[in-house]
Amino acid sequence: MTTAKLLLTLAAERKSADVTDWAARLGWVIGLLLFIAFVYWLMRQGWKWRGSLQSGLPELPTAPETAGAAVLGEGGTPLPVLTGRYHGSTTAGQWLDRIVAHGLGARSKAELTLTDAGLEVVRPGANDFFIPAGQLREARLDKGIAGKVLAEGGLLIVTWQHGDTLIDSGFRSDRSAEHTAWAGAINSMTRSLTTSITTEGPAR
Structure with a gap:
């Protein structure tokens, strides 16, 4: 060749x-x-x-037409609106048991406003919802919720009662230093409501 x-x-x-x-x-x-x-x-x-x-979970409450009075933060000044992101909700105490009913599973931007009427959550592009003051249970700083893990204290977790379900909802402020003030304000509100109910007793 x-x-x-x-x-x-x-x-x-x-x-x-x-x-x-x-x-x-x-x-x-x-x-x-x-x-x-x-x-x-x-x-x-x-x-x-x-x-x-999760179809048995009731429809999410909506904010009342008349806004409540602003909750005061440290120093007696109104608590500022929290802008940031909503990272999802789970069954309280079970950070991997994601709740997806009624759009609660969709992550989104969020704007939180706390008044004496409750917590209003506005979510552009997703379902807004409202947590009446009487349904708030506590708030804490944590590092994770289903599908999202951050540094310690990177999430504001709000625990609330919805129907028969106790829910943890996770938020992250654009200014994470606000988390402590928000957790303190929510816990102060829930303690005041609990004390009021205990002192006055059940309605007759």
């Missing part, structure tokens, strides 16, 4: 190998895309299944 024929043969074999490699690569890409689509489908089905299990 002459040198020219040898070179032509090698070139043909290389071209054939290149074609074979591209076919294999294309097969891998298609397979990977199908796998990703299948995983995404499973996640959506799991989300729907969890939502159906």
Whole structure:
């Protein structure tokens, strides 16, 4: 075999190998895309299944037409509106048991306002909701909630009663230094309400 024929043969074999490699690569890409689509489908089905299990959760309260009086923070000044993100809700004390019913599973931007009437949560692009003062239980600083883990104290967790379910909702302020003041204000409110109910006794 002459040198020219040898070179032509090698070139043909290389071209054939290149074609074979591209076919294999294309097969891998298609397979990977199908796998990703299948995983995404499973996640959506799991989300729907969890939502159906939580269908007994009542509709979320909405804010009253008349705004309540602003709650005072440290120094006697009105507690500032908290702007940041809503990171989800879980069954209280079970940080992996995500609640998805009524849009509570959707992360979003959030704007929180605390008045003597309760906690108003405005969420652009998602369902707003309102937690009446009598349904607030406590607030604390924590580092994680379902699907989100931050540094210690990176989340403001608000615990509230909704129907028969005790819920933990996680928020993160754009100014994390506000978390402590917010937790203190909510806990002060809940203590005052508890003391008032205990002192006055049940209504007759």
